[in-house]
Amino acid sequence: MSxxxxxxxxxxxxxxxxxxxxxxxxLDMPRLHELSFDERLALLVEHESSDRQSRKLNRLIxxxxxxxxxxxxxxxxxxxRGIDKAHLASLATCxxxxxxxxxxxxxxxxxxxTWLACAxxxxxxxQDLSATFYRVSDLCNDVAVSVLDGSLPRLKVxxxxxxxxxxxxxxxxxxxxxxxxxxxxxxxRRMTWGSLLITSQYPIxxxxxxxxxxxxxxxxxxxxxxxxxxxxxxxxxxxxxxxKKQMQPVAASK
Numbered sequence: 001m002s003x004x005x006x007x008x009x010x011x012x013x014x015x016x017x018x019x020x021x022x023x024x025x026x027l028d029m030p031r032l033h034e035l036s037f038d039e040r041l042a043l044l045v046e047h048e049s050s051d052r053q054s055r056k057l058n059r060l061i062x063x064x065x066x067x068x069x070x071x072x073x074x075x076x077x078x079x080x081r082g083i084d085k086a087h088l089a090s091l092a093t094c095x096x097x098x099x100x101x102x103x104x105x106x107x108x109x110x111x112x113x114t115w116l117a118c119a120x121x122x123x124x125x126x127q128d129l130s131a132t133f134y135r136v137s138d139l140c141n142d143v144a145v146s147v148l149d150g151s152l153p154r155l156k157v158x159x160x161x162x163x164x165x166x167x168x169x170x171x172x173x174x175x176x177x178x179x180x181x182x183x184x185x186x187x188x189r190r191m192t193w194g195s196l197l198i199t200s201q202y203p204i205x206x207x208x209x210x211x212x213x214x215x216x217x218x219x220x221x222x223x224x225x226x227x228x229x230x231x232x233x234x235x236x237x238x239x240x241x242x243x244k245k246q247m248q249p250v251a252a253s254k
Contacts, residue, residue, distance in 0.1 A: 004023075004027055007023065008020050008023060008024060011023065016048055018048045018051035018052070019044045019045070019048040022043060022044045022048070023044060026040060026043070026044075056128070057125055057126060060125035060128075060130060060131070061122060061125050063130065063131075063132070064121055064122075064125060064130075064131040064132055064133055064162075064166075065132060065133045065134075066118045066121055066122065066131075066133050067114065067118065067133065067135075068114070068115060068118055069118070069122075070115050070116070070118035070119035070122055071119055071122055071123075072088065072092050072119045072120070072122075072123055074119070075088065075116070075119065076112070078235070080234065080235045081111070081112070081233055081234060081235045082107075082231075082232055082233050082234040082235070083116075083231065083233065084231075087229075087231070088231075091103065091120060091229065092120075092123055094123060094124050094127045094129055096195060096229060097124055097129050097163055097164050097194070097195045098129075098163075099195075100190070100191065100192060100193065100194060100195055100227070101195055101227045101228065101229065102195055102196040102197070102198070102224050102227055102228040102229070103120070103195070103196070103197045103198070103228060103229045103230075103231070104197075104198050104199075104200070104204065104224075104228050104229070104230050104231070105117060105197070105198070105199045105200075105230075105231045105233065106199075106200055106201075106202075106203060106204070106230065106231070106232045106233065107201070107232060107233030107234065108201060108233075108234075109201055111233040111234065111235055112233060113168075113169075113199040113200075113201075113233060114168055114169070114199060116199075116231070116233070117133070117166050117168060117197050117199050118133070118166075120164075120197060121133060121164060121166050121197065124163065124164045129163040129164060130161070130162040130163050130164070131162050131163065131164040131165070131166065132158065132159065132161075132162040132164075132165050132166065133166040133168065134159070134165070134166065134167055134168065135168045135169055136167055136168065136169055136170050136171075136172065136173065136175070137169065137172055137173040139159075139167070139179060139182075139183075140173060140174070140175065140176060140179045142155060143155065143176070143178055143179045143182050144176070144178070144179075147178065152182070155182075156182065156185060156186060156189075159182075159186040160186055160189045160190055160193065160194075162194060163193075163194045163195065164194060164195050164196075164197060165186070165190065165194060165195070165196050165197070166196075166197045166198075166199075167183075167196060167197070167198045167199070168199050169199060169200065169201070170198050170199065170200040170202075170207070170210070171200050171201060171202040171206070171207065171210055172201070175210045175211060175212075176212075177212045177213065180210075180211045180212060180213065180216055180217075180220075181216065183220060184216055184219055184220050187220060187223050187224065188219075188223065191223060196224060196228075198224070204221070204225060207221060208221060
């Protein structure tokens with residue numbers, strides 16, 4: 001019969017480190033010995049499962065490359081921002097991602113488009129859906145570099161593979177003909193695989209002009225607009241409001 005220490009060693013050798021930790025906690029808490037075998041075993045399995053899920057979530061979030069931490073439970077629902085709470089709750093289920101639908105977040109600079117995109121991408125990761133975040137300006141640069149070093153096919157795979165691809169600040173900076181073609185190729189490949197989340201300061205009606213080739217623009221927009229949910233954010237710049245708050249004089253203590 002194995003000793004507790006031998007059991008701990010075997011659990012670690014089997015890469016069940018969280019279960020081993022939970023087993024040690026049971027050894028250190030005599031009251032848990034009053035539980036039945038099935039109850040104690042359930043606690044061990046639950047601890048291992050929970051820890052694995054947590055590690056997987058952290059891996060997904062790191063792989064997404066999100067520029068800032070964000071969670072939907074921290075969303076600002078003030079009426080002046082234009083966020084419909086019921087609509088956002090529906091999007092939080094991520095059914096639109098599973099159905100290969102898209103989401104467009106519009107609004108002026110600073111109103112929180114990128115933050116909300118990060119929160120929704122985090123929500124997707126929480127539901128075991130992979131995500132990748134890309135600023136469109138960075139994508140333009142990476143496309144140019146990948147052509148020079150021969151890594152363009154790999155870049156296309158990176159953009160095609162995740163269940164949710166976030167393209168942030170669409171319309172800022174010049175969209176080269178090659179980048180436009182890459183975006184079309186990626187969207188076309190993703191039609192039966194994943195979803196897009198696009199943020200932009202510009203209304204969709206102006207997106208056509210971002211592409212050098214009108215035919216390509218028609219093809220791209222046709223694949224996005226008809227299956228896209230929309231959120232239009234309003235209000236004053238969140239960065240401006242934060243700056244005002246930080247600049248307020250501190251009340252002198254009496």
